[in-house]
């Protein structure tokens with residue numbers, strides 16, 4: 001039996017009149033860090049936020065595990081993805097019991113075996129590394145766009161349209177949440193045009209895998225939106241840290257570098273669900289309808305889970321992290337569909353990189369829909 005309601009939970013400092021809304025919009029990382037600190041001080045693993053509706057953020061392995069495995073209680077309908085047209089659809093918004101079947105249809109195309117068949121094509125699409133100084137963030141952006149075009153469409157999608165489609169996602173709120181009916185129609189028409197060709201002629205790119213599935217064209221659009229900024233930001237940080245710490249720039253160290261980058265700067269810094277029934281969490285009643293959040297960012301930097309949590313140290317990956325503490329790709333049934341794809345693309349880029357030197361940059365993490373470096377990140381090719 002729950003002994004108390006949400007008000008019993010610790011919270012970060014509020015502002016008169018708007019609770020946490022202003023800080024949530026303007027500087028959410030300090031806000032959630034203060035929340036986690038307040039929770040730890042109170043011996044708890046969750047804190048509450050006042051965002052106009054009741055919200056609870058948790059960061060312990062136990063919370064992550066519960067939220068990510070109890071799909072009937074922690075649902076996606078009504079979560080933050082709903083307010084972003086880019087992410088509002090397809091597998092991202094489907095819930096139990098339909099979600100598992102949808103994933104089963106999509107997973108093979110994004111599995112390692114099928115991706116290996118695409119690898120020659122994505123490698124061939126890798127843009128050259130510029131001579132002299134260049135901004136690793138801008139280059140990662142262009143590179144990921146070209147690689148995704150190769151993986152999804154064999155490079156046949158209008159590159160200008162793909163860029164125009166994905167660019168608003170990067171902008172601060174509310175830009176990504178604005179409806180863009182004309183742009184979406186143009187993208188859908190291009191997906192349909194190429195998709196129908198795949199249905200007739202076959203093919204082995206991701207479009208060919210998704211086109212025959214129910215709602216397949218929508219899955220293409222939604223998963224592209226989920227793929228682009230996440231992969232770009234992870235790649236940009238990886239490049240930057242390889243330039244700053246060139247001793248790690250060897251093929252055998254790249255896996256640990258990428259893991260460490262994703263621990264410190266998980267592009268999916270906050271995952272959201274809604275509660276579709278009351279939940280008792282350590283004696284507190286979390287109400288039906290509340291937002292329930294988990295944060296790969298907070299869990300990846302929790303001093304109770306990691307030694308020297310704020311230090312970039314790929315050597316820590318000699319040992320396994322605690323279960324449910326490291327979640328850059330989420331977990332459970334909703335584990336990122338593109339995890340293997342993102343890792344394959346990033347590793348191919350890192351493997352092809354010449355030695356780099358960090359010149360100047362601002363790698364402060366900036367949270368938007370995804371978390372990325374403020375930039376620019378100027379590096380020099382040796």
Ligand code: HEM
Pocket residue numbers: 091092093103110222223224226227228230231234266267268271272327328329330331333334335336337338339341342
């Ligand atoms: C480094 C790159 C990436 C990161 C860090 C990342 C992170 C994540 C995370 C944390 C989730 C879980 C969200 C949640 O629990 O609410 C997720 C889900 C998802 N990701 Fe990724 N992602 C990346 C790349 C990609 C790529 C390349 C694709 C392309 C297919 C993709 C497609 C998706 C989809 C469709 C989901 C929803 C899965 C579901 O709900 O069943 N992601 N991703």
